[in-house]
Amino acid sequence: MRWGVFDSGVGGLxxxxxxxxxxxxxxxxxxxxxxxxxxxxxxxxxxxxxxxQAAAFMRDAGVDGLIVACNTASAVAxxxxxxxxxxxxxxxxxxxxxxxLAASRxxxxxxxxxPATIRSDAYGRRLRSSRSDVSVHxxxxxxxxxxxxxxxxxxxxxxxxxxxxxxxLIEAEIDTLVLGCTHYPLLVPVISEVMGDAVTxxxxxxxxxxxxxxxxxxxxxxxxxxxxxxxxxxxxxGAFVPxxxxxxxxxxxxxxxxxxx
Amino acid sequence: MRWGVFDSGVGGLxxxxxxxxxxxxxxxxxxxxxxxxxxxxxxxxxxxxxxxQAAAFMRDAGVDGLIVACNTASAVAxxxxxxxxxxxxxxxxxxxxxxxLAASRxxxxxxxxxPATIRSDAYGRRLRSSRSDVSVHxxxxxxxxxxxxxxxxxxxxxxxxxxxxxxxLIEAEIDTLVLGCTHYPLLVPVISEVMGDAVTxxxxxxxxxxxxxxxxxxxxxxxxxxxxxxxxxxxxxGAFVPxxxxxxxxxxxxxxxxxxx
Numbered sequence: 001m002r003w004g005v006f007d008s009g010v011g012g013l014x015x016x017x018x019x020x021x022x023x024x025x026x027x028x029x030x031x032x033x034x035x036x037x038x039x040x041x042x043x044x045x046x047x048x049x050x051x052x053q054a055a056a057f058m059r060d061a062g063v064d065g066l067i068v069a070c071n072t073a074s075a076v077a078x079x080x081x082x083x084x085x086x087x088x089x090x091x092x093x094x095x096x097x098x099x100x101l102a103a104s105r106x107x108x109x110x111x112x113x114x115p116a117t118i119r120s121d122a123y124g125r126r127l128r129s130s131r132s133d134v135s136v137h138x139x140x141x142x143x144x145x146x147x148x149x150x151x152x153x154x155x156x157x158x159x160x161x162x163x164x165x166x167x168x169l170i171e172a173e174i175d176t177l178v179l180g181c182t183h184y185p186l187l188v189p190v191i192s193e194v195m196g197d198a199v200t201x202x203x204x205x206x207x208x209x210x211x212x213x214x215x216x217x218x219x220x221x222x223x224x225x226x227x228x229x230x231x232x233x234x235x236x237x238g239a240f241v242p243x244x245x246x247x248x249x250x251x252x253x254x255x256x257x258x259x260x261x
Numbered sequence: 262m263r264w265g266v267f268d269s270g271v272g273g274l275x276x277x278x279x280x281x282x283x284x285x286x287x288x289x290x291x292x293x294x295x296x297x298x299x300x301x302x303x304x305x306x307x308x309x310x311x312x313x314q315a316a317a318f319m320r321d322a323g324v325d326g327l328i329v330a331c332n333t334a335s336a337v338a339x340x341x342x343x344x345x346x347x348x349x350x351x352x353x354x355x356x357x358x359x360x361x362l363a364a365s366r367x368x369x370x371x372x373x374x375x376p377a378t379i380r381s382d383a384y385g386r387r388l389r390s391s392r393s394d395v396s397v398h399x400x401x402x403x404x405x406x407x408x409x410x411x412x413x414x415x416x417x418x419x420x421x422x423x424x425x426x427x428x429x430l431i432e433a434e435i436d437t438l439v440l441g442c443t444h445y446p447l448l449v450p451v452i453s454e455v456m457g458d459a460v461t462x463x464x465x466x467x468x469x470x471x472x473x474x475x476x477x478x479x480x481x482x483x484x485x486x487x488x489x490x491x492x493x494x495x496x497x498x499g500a501f502v503p504x505x506x507x508x509x510x511x512x513x514x515x516x517x518x519x520x521x522x
Binding site: 236 | 295296297298302303304305307308376377403404406407408410411413417418421422425496497498500
């Protein structure tokens with residue numbers, strides 16, 4: 001089946017990469033709302049309005065299933081996507097929560113993300129409602145996104161930034177850390193170095209790609225259009241193309257723009 | 262006269278602070294396009310469209326003059342503001358360039374800003390066209406904005422980041438550095454420490470506030486509405502209120518939202 005992958009910007013390409021790693025050649029439509037990125041600093045109502053437009057785009061694009069790669073949109077607007085899109089909808093929060101619960105031995109779980117994701121407490125609420133003995137420790141790490149986009153993923157600067165953000169998580173003695181933002185997989189070497197080998201990192205891009213494979217087993221679905229990959233953005237500015245290559249691990253074959261209204 | 266101060270987000274409040282420092286009680290209308298910030302990663306056409314809407318808002322708000330505090334909008338859309346707003350329009354680029362030329366002895370001038378501002382070369386072009394013997398050295402510093410908004414303006418992290426960005430400017434032996442982004446005044450202590458005492462920092466917020474005082478001398482203008490200060494944003498999300506207090510040096514008296522279309 002053909003998947004639509006939606007993100008507020010370029011970060012969701014880590015989900016595309018995880019999907020392709022698990023199933024090479026999977027056909028997909030990627031939509032990055034680069035005209036309005038980042039969602040993490042907008043109000044809930046605004047993000048829910050954007051979600052409605054994105055769902056309509058994916059419906060018209062004829063994809064069979066929809067992956068909401070953006071953590072902010074998954075946290076505050078998953079029900080909007082489900083209401084406006086006819087096929088299966090996967091957010092990143094639920095798969096990330098399940099992977100964290102499966103990995104943790106001590107039930108002391110950390111969550112890092114954008115300010116909006118952490119403020120929504122979407123991971124924390126689901127973790128605590130799944131298991132009453134879970135203790136959740138959340139930290140917003142706003143500098144991680146620009147570090148990843150800048151390509152500063154090794155060396156002194158990211159280590160200093162990570163040490164400052166992750167200090168309270170080390171003190172809380174977590175054994176599992178959820179990377180609650182699509183940009184963070186690029187910073188795994190730094191985060192691992194700072195947290196130490198004893199802490200398992202849960203990459204929600206990987207987790208949602210595995211959830212997508214499960215959905216396909218249950219409902220293989222149709223061909224979903226002509227099977228050609230499409231990469232679509234709402235604004236061509238900035239450095240999307242080089243940053244995309246960095247996130248995707250290969251160059252984009254083509255790039256379209258669209259107005260979401 | 263009553264000024265409208267436009268910015269893509271919260272950063273333009275450093276201009277408000279500079280205006281008030283020079284003339285306490287100056288009446289003003291501040292518009293921050295927080296639903297679409299940051300402009301620095303959008304395409305030129307998109308920013309020019311936003312400029313048209315912002316100019317219309319300021320015209321309807323009845324201000325006498327308009328200050329475009331956003332460096333990106335000043336660099337790529339000042340003519341749009343001039344076309345759509347009936348009174349005097351001041352961008353931050355021209356005052357910054359004049360202050361830099363006045364300060365520099367060696368004619369080796371550095372410019373730092375967002376990727377869009379640096380890519381536009383708006384400062385570089387104006388500096389070189391004013392004096393043929395000027396040598397301009399420009400560096401984009403994308404992490405400075407999240408550092409300023411995060412309030413990480415002292416300590417190891419900002420110093421490491423600044424050292425990495427400013428290395429080539431130190432090697433180029435500039436004697437004057439233009440802070441080509443409204444967020445950067447908050448990082449002056451760090452930037453000064455890294456660049457050393459011999460380098461003069463030109464704050465474009467201060468420079469445009471002085472330019473506004475000159476305009477008032479020439480054309481004092483009307484009362485501009487009822488004289489009450491207004492602070493208006495296009496989205497109430499994120500941490501605008503606390504960050505605004507940080508930038509402005511005092512709490513906001515009130516905050517409205519508006520849809521720009």
